[in-house]
Structure formats: C-alpha cells, structure tokens
Amino acid sequence: xxxxxxxxxxxxxxxxxxxxxxxxxxxxxxxxxxxxxxxxxxxxxxxxxxxxxxxxxxxxxxxxxxxxxxxxxxxxxxxxxxxxxxxxxxxxxxxxxxxxxxxxxxxxxxxxxxxxxxxxxxxxxxxxxxxxxxxxxxxxxxxxxxxxxxxxxxxxxxxxxxxxxxxxxxxxxxxxxxxxxxxxxxxxxxxxxxxxxxxxxxxxxxxxxxxxxxxxxxxxxxxxxxxxxxxxxxxxxxxxxxxxxxxxxxxxxxxxxxxxxxxxxxxxxxxxxxxxxxxxxxxxxxxxxxxxxxxxxxxxx
Amino acid sequence: xxxxxxxxxxxxxxxxxxxxxxxxxxxxxxxxxxxxxxxxxxxxxxxxxxxxxxxxxxxxxxxxxxxxxxxxxxxxxxxxxxxxxxxxxxxxxxxxxxxxxxxxxxxxxxxxxxxxxxxxxxxxxxxxxxxxxxxxxxxxxxxxxxxxxxxxxxxxxxxxxxxxxxxxxxxxxxxxxxxxxxxxxxxxxxxxxxxxxxxxxxxxxxxxxxxxxxxxxxxxxxxxxxxxxxxxxxxxxxxxxxxxxxxxxxxxxxxxxxxxxxxxxxxxxxxxxxxxxxxxxxxxxxxxxxxxxxxxxxxxxxxxxxxxxxxxxxxxxxxxxxxxxxxxxxxxxxxxxxxxxxxxxxx
Numbered sequence: 001x002x003x004x005x006x007x008x009x010x011x012x013x014x015x016x017x018x019x020x021x022x023x024x025x026x027x028x029x030x031x032x033x034x035x036x037x038x039x040x041x042x043x044x045x046x047x048x049x050x051x052x053x054x055x056x057x058x059x060x061x062x063x064x065x066x067x068x069x070x071x072x073x074x075x076x077x078x079x080x081x082x083x084x085x086x087x088x089x090x091x092x093x094x095x096x097x098x099x100x101x102x103x104x105x106x107x108x109x110x111x112x113x114x115x116x117x118x119x120x121x122x123x124x125x126x127x128x129x130x131x132x133x134x135x136x137x138x139x140x141x142x143x144x145x146x147x148x149x150x151x152x153x154x155x156x157x158x159x160x161x162x163x164x165x166x167x168x169x170x171x172x173x174x175x176x177x178x179x180x181x182x183x184x185x186x187x188x189x190x191x192x193x194x195x196x197x198x199x200x201x202x203x204x205x206x207x208x209x210x211x212x213x214x215x216x217x218x219x220x221x222x223x224x225x226x227x228x229x230x231x232x233x234x235x236x237x238x239x240x241x242x243x244x245x246x247x248x249x250x251x252x253x254x255x256x257x258x259x260x261x262x263x264x265x266x267x268x269x270x271x272x273x274x275x276x277x278x279x280x281x282x283x284x285x286x287x288x289x290x291x292x293x294x295x296x297x298x299x300x301x
Numbered sequence: 302x303x304x305x306x307x308x309x310x311x312x313x314x315x316x317x318x319x320x321x322x323x324x325x326x327x328x329x330x331x332x333x334x335x336x337x338x339x340x341x342x343x344x345x346x347x348x349x350x351x352x353x354x355x356x357x358x359x360x361x362x363x364x365x366x367x368x369x370x371x372x373x374x375x376x377x378x379x380x381x382x383x384x385x386x387x388x389x390x391x392x393x394x395x396x397x398x399x400x401x402x403x404x405x406x407x408x409x410x411x412x413x414x415x416x417x418x419x420x421x422x423x424x425x426x427x428x429x430x431x432x433x434x435x436x437x438x439x440x441x442x443x444x445x446x447x448x449x450x451x452x453x454x455x456x457x458x459x460x461x462x463x464x465x466x467x468x469x470x471x472x473x474x475x476x477x478x479x480x481x482x483x484x485x486x487x488x489x490x491x492x493x494x495x496x497x498x499x500x501x502x503x504x505x506x507x508x509x510x511x512x513x514x515x516x517x518x519x520x521x522x523x524x525x526x527x528x529x530x531x532x533x534x535x536x537x538x539x540x541x542x543x544x545x546x547x548x549x550x551x552x553x554x555x556x557x558x559x560x561x562x563x564x565x566x567x568x569x570x571x572x573x574x575x576x577x578x579x580x581x582x583x584x585x586x587x588x589x590x591x592x593x594x595x596x597x598x599x600x601x602x603x604x605x606x607x608x609x610x611x612x613x614x615x616x617x618x619x620x621x622x623x624x625x626x627x628x629x630x631x632x633x634x635x636x637x638x639x640x641x642x643x644x645x646x647x648x
Contacts, residue, residue: 013473016438020430046437047351051399053438053445054352054362059470063463067363068370068407076410083409087402088351130404131372135325135391142388143320147381151388152324176323180316211327218328218388219361228381257378 004077005057005070012058022078023048027085044088051084149181150298151227155217156185165210168203188297222269227298229253229266230275234295237286246286253284270294328392349437354444356395359452361386365396369404373411432478436487439478442471447494468495468590476634484634485515485641492642496586509584509644510573513549513556515637545627547640558620558640560627565594565620565636567643572614576647580606581616584644588621591639596621605648 007015023045031041049058056064072080132138142148156173159166173182217223232253237246253263267284270276275294278284286294364386371379380387390397430438446467453460471491478484549556549569556569567583588594588601597619598604606618625632 012470016474017429020434042431042434043349046349046434049438050351050441051402053441054357054359055366056363059442059445059467060463061466063460063466064363068366071370072410073413073415075415076413079413080406080410083406084402087405091398091402130401130408132387132390133401135328135397136321138387138391139321139324139328140317141380142324142384142391143317144314145380148384148387149320151384152320173323176319178316178320178323181320214327215330215388215392219385221385224381224384255378257376257382 002074002078004074005072008052008058009056009060009066009070019049020045023081023085026082027089030082030086030089040089040092044085044092047088047091048081048084147227147231150231151218151224152214153181153185153188154223154227154298155214156181157188158217159210159213160189162206162209162213164206165213168206169210169214171203172207222265225258225262225266226269226273228258229263230270230294230298233270233276233284233286234291234298237291243285244288246288246291247283248286249283325391328388330392350441350444352395352399356393357448358389358393358396359448360456361389361393361396362399365400365403366407369400369407372404373408432480432483435474435478436483439471439475439487440490442467442474443488443490443494446471447490447497450494450497464494465590469592472587472590472635472638475638478634481637484638488638488641491638492586495590496642507646509646510576510581511551511554511569511645513551513554513569513640513643513645515640516548516550545633547627547637549640549643556643558627558636558643563622563624565623567616567618567620569610569616569645570614572610572616572645574614576610576645577612577614578609580609580648582606582646582648583618583620584646585620585640586642586644587639591635593625593635594621594623594639 003015003018008019024041027041027044031044052058055067055069057067057069069077069080132141142152156166156169159169170182170185173185232255233246233248236248236252238248239246250260250263253266254260258266264280267276267278271278275297276284276286276290364383368379368383368386371383376382390400446464449460449464449467453464468491471488475484475488475491478487545560547558549558554569554571556567559566559568572581583604583606585596585601585604588596594601596604597607601621604618604620606616608616608618610616623636625636627633627636
C-alpha cells in the first residue's frame with residue numbers, strides 16, 4: 001500500500017497512519033548513525049507534516065489550487081518525503097550544532113569532518129547549490145533583469161502621491177550611486193535636477209514609510225502584472241494605418257505564461273493609472289500618444 | 302523580454318550590484334513590522350513548530366512548489382512571473398529557508414527513476430500515530446485555519462469554506478485521541494478560531510449569560526465515557542436508567558447533554574431567576590462544523606428553546622437529531638468536541 005499527494009489532499013484522515021508510519025520509519029533509518037533520540041525523530045516527522053499542511057497538501061482539498069507537489073508520481077512523492085525528512089534532520093542538527101557551539105561546549109566528535117557527518121550535506125549538496133541560495137543572489141537577479149527593474153521603477157513612481165517619501169527614496173538612490181535608476185525616475189517625473197539640496201526633516205521617518213510602501217508594492221502580484229502587461233502592450237501592438245492606433249489582443253498579451261484573467265487584471269491596473277483606455281474588450285487599442293507614454297515609462301534602458 | 306539563460310543565471314554589472322545592495326536594504330523587514338503571534342496562552346506547546354506563528358505567509362509559501370518547478374524545468378519566464386515572490390524571499394528568512402528545503406526535495410523527487418517505485422518500502426501492518434502526534438496535528442490544523450482566515454480578511458476574500466474544512470479535519474483528528482485531557486488541550490484553540498469568524502450572513506451575537514464547557518476529565522480519563530445515574534439529574538428516558546452524558550459546567554452552574562434515541566437533549570440547572578418562565582436561545586458555536594447533526598431550527602448558533610425555564614431554574618430542551626451515539630466510543634469524542642462551548646442567551 002502506498003499514497004500520493006492526491007491521497008493526502010482528498011483523503012487525509014484515512015492516510016494519516018500511513019504517512020506517519022512512513023515518515024517515522026524513514027526518519028529512524030536515516031537517523032540511525034547519528035543517535036537521534038525519540039524527541040528528535042518525532043520533531044522531524046512533525047516538521048514534514050507541518051510543511052504539508054502549510055502547503056495545502058493536507059487539508060487543502062478542492063479549496064486550494066493544486067501545486068507542483070500534486071503532480072508528482074507516487075515514487076516521486078515518496079522521494080520528496082524522504083528528502084524532506086533528510087533536510088529536516090540536517091536543519092535540526094545544524095541548529096543543535098550552533099546552539100552547542102555558541103555555548104562553547106562542542107568538541108568535534110570522531111568523524112565529524114568526514115563523510116559520515118550529515119551536516120556536510122549542507123556544505124556539499126549532491127546537485128550543487130540551488131539558484132537564489134542567498135538573499136544577496138536574489139537581489140542581484142532582481143537588479144539585473146530589465147523587467148524586474150521596471151517593477152522597482154513602477155513602485156518608486158507610485159510614491160509620487162507622497163512627495164517627501166519620494167524625495168527620501170531619491171536621496172537614498174543617489175547615496176547608493178544608482179545613477180541609471182535615478183536618471184530614469186527623474187526623466188519620468190519631468191524633474192531636471194534631483195531635489196536633493198534641501199535637507200529633509202524627519203528623513204528617517206519618511207524613508208521608513210517609503211520602504212514599507214515599496215515592499216508592499218514589490219510583493220503585489222497585481223503590480224507585477226501591470227508592469228508585464230505594459231511591456232507587452234508596447235512590444236506586441238500592431239499598427240493600424242487606417243485609424244492610427246496600435247492593437248493587441250488579450251490572447252497575444254497572455255502568451256503562454258499568463259491567463260486571460262491575469263491579463264485583464266494587469267490591464268485594469270493600467271486603466272487605474274490612466275495609461276490605457278480599455279473597457280473589457282478582447283482587443284486593446286492604444287493611441288500613438290499612449291503607446292509612446294507606455295514605452296517611455298517601461299522602456300528598456 | 303525573455304531571458305535565454307537558465308533562471309538564476311544573470312549578467313551582472315556594477316550598476317546591478319549597487320542596486321542590489323539598495324534593494325536588500327529596502328526588503329529587509331524590520332522586526333517591528335513582523336506580525337506578532339496570535340494571542341494564545343500556549344507558548345510552550347507551540348515550540349515544536351518549524352514555522353513560528355506570525356511568520357507564516359500563506360500567499361507566498363504556497364507559491365514555492367510551482368516557482369521551484371518552473372526553475373527546475375528552466376522555464377524562461379519563471380523569474381519575471383514570480384517576481385513578487387522573489388522580492389518577498391529577499392526579506393523573509395522563513396520563506397527563503399522553506400524555498401531552499403523544497404527546492405532540494407523537489408529536485409530529488411524529479412531525479413527519481415520511476416522503476417524504483419516498488420523498491421520504496423512502506424511499513425506493513427496497522428500503524429497509528431501517537432496521541433501526542435495527533436494532538437500536535439490538531440493544533441497545526443487549527444492554526445492553519447486561523448492563518449487562512451487572517452489572510453482572507455486581509456485580502457477581503459471569503460475563505461471560510463477552507464477554514465471550516467481544516468477545523469473539521471482537526472475535530473476528526475482530535476476525536477481519535479482517547480485521553481480526554483490531551484484531546485481538550487489539542488483542541489483548546491478550536492472555539493476561539495471557530496468563533497473568531499462569522500459567516501457573512503450571520504449577525505454578531507450578544508454576550509452570553511452562561512458559557513458552559515465540558516468538565517475536564519480527571520487524570521487517566523476517569524470521567525471519559527462517564528455514565529450518569531438518575532439520581533444525578535432527571536432524565537427523560539425514565540427511571541432507573543443509566544445513560545451516557547456529557548457533563549457541562551459554567552462556574553458553579555452545571556448541566557448535561559444526554560441522548561434519547563437520535564435526539565440530543567440539553568439539561569441545565571439553577572438558572573438565574575430573571576430567566577424563569579422565559580425561553581432562552583442556545584448557541585453551540587462549533588455546531589456548524591459537525592455535519593452529522595441536524596439542529597432544531599437549522600442554526601446551531603441560535604436554537605430557540607421550545608419550553609421556558611421552570612420555576613426551579615431548570616431547563617430541559619432538545620437540540621437536534623443525529624445518528625452519532627453518545628454511548629458509542631467512536632462517536633462520543635466527536636460529540637464532546639461539538640459541545641466544547643454551549644452559550645445561553647435571553648430569547
């Protein structure tokens with residue numbers, strides 16, 4: 001008898017015994033060489049179960065969308081569980097190791113630096129390091145990709161409604177020597193010179209508020225969609241010589257990676273910002289002026 | 302717009318590095334901005350959780366498997382499609398740790414040779430999770446329901462069906478715990494979470510005059526499955542009957558839930574003089590979570606008593622019909638959980 005993510009999603013109660021038994025058995029086997037105690041065994045099993053609940057695999061039913069985990073075959077799901085147990089143990093031991101080290105009570109056990117040390121898995125993963133392994137790597141990726149940089153610019157421009165917060169952010173960009181971004185934002189705002197000469201009262205407070213708004217904006221799916229759709233409008237719009245407008249269909253905007261609903265959501269965001277006139281039609285029409293504004297707003301730099 | 306390089310591989314220059322440094326500063330979430338854990342008197346038992354309360358971000362956490370799969374399959378638009386998640390990961394160490402963990406596990410899963418299917422051993426024979434594991438699973442499901450509701454409120458969506466399903470699963474899981482004290486501990490947040498959200502059409506209830514809860518079992522579960530004698534309180538089933546009951550208490554006021562056939566009956570004693578000669582409204586806040594009970598009037602949060610409180614302050618009133626049996630050890634825990642709170646309001 002075996003089970004899959006599907007079984008847990010739709011028949012959780014019936015499959016709990018199998019799930020717990022499987023995890024316990026694998027945890028016991030994996031921890032065998034490391035003398036894990038019962039508490040640690042239970043904790044690891046509980047952490048894997050917690051992860052399944054948090055992901056919606058347990059208890060999600062039809063009410064949460066399926067995820068990639070639901071598409072795993074039986075063997076793949078078992079491998080996923082095994083690796084999860086393995087990772088939770090590593091995590092637990094690493095924390096224990098740190099706790100002991102912090103108390104200066106650690107004496108390296110025999111073989112601690114050798115192949116038997118499960119912690120060495122953290123340092124030498126079998127397949128190499130994953131992408132985005134550190135926050136630094138992620139920010140570098142975000143800063144390097146044009147579309148993601150446009151997202152940042154879009155969110156900075158949204159601070160226009162709070163001029164002092166915008167000014168605080170512009171000062172900060174200047175301090176960090178991000179000249180290109182600063183120039184691009186100032187161009188959009190039609191500001192010839194950075195308004196940085198005058199000291200800003202309560203600078204740190206304005207900066208805090210601005211950061212909070214930027215964080216919120218950057219993490220919003222709708223903001224991302226708005227930027228993506230704006231870019232696609234400028235790229236895929238076909239010129240109609242008779243009317244002088246540029247036309248692009250919802251399907252064209254969706255490409256392979258967005259749904260029609262997502263496209264509509266993004267278009268609504270652009271309508272709200274006064275950048276596009278659209279009333280739910282299947283084809284979006286842009287005037288030359290609108291297209292120019294959009295392409296300047298989100299142009300490649 | 303598309304990037305031909307594998308996700309996670311980027312051309313970087315000095316401009317990007319400067320911008321990245323600034324971004325990291327923006328996205329580093331100050332401590333005070335993180336959500337405080339929900340008010341709960343049980344800090345200690347929750348220490349087993351991998352994700353502390355208040356640090357679970359469902360909207361982003363649930364995107365992780367799909368994002369990772371897109372990366373593993375080298376989908377060119379993965380990074381731009383999941384940009385908000387990436388921005389979140391910069392500032393959230395909990396979600397980032399989960400990302401690394403899941404990435405590794407999903408990569409291992411995809412590397413599996415399907416022919417190994419039958420070499421993965423599963424334990425043979427019956428296996429039962431320990432009572433402690435079930436208790437922790439209950440707590441987890443209740444917390445998950447709370448997180449779902451909190452997010453739904455924040456995003457102005459109605460996720461009460463999902464929360465209800467999680468709470469129902471918690472109740473059914475809790476019903477498998479034989480020790481009444483452990484079960485009560487596992488489910489102690491159930492009432493708070495279940496009553497914390499109202500159905501959209503349900504008006505808020507006025508404060509209750511009495512709030513009864515089952516009397517806790519003594520050590521060893523001595524009162525579990527307690528059988529009451531007629532002498533303890535009158536029972537409509539007739540004289541000399543021994544009958545199973547759920548004893549209830551609010552301060553010094555007592556009551557019982559008994560069963561006659563498929564009818565569940567509430568008995569209350571020594572109710573306040575202001576209620577005598579008047580009907581009352583009974584609310585069973587967890588009643589709507591248990592499907593096998595047909596409540597009189599249809600709404601377990603507003604059951605109007607069919608009779609008035611008598612001159613001695615006693616009330617005996619039917620609550621609803623059910624195929625569950627108080628004297629059935631399999632059904633009883635479910636009924637005990639249902640009556641974890643019984644409120645009395647003036648009609």
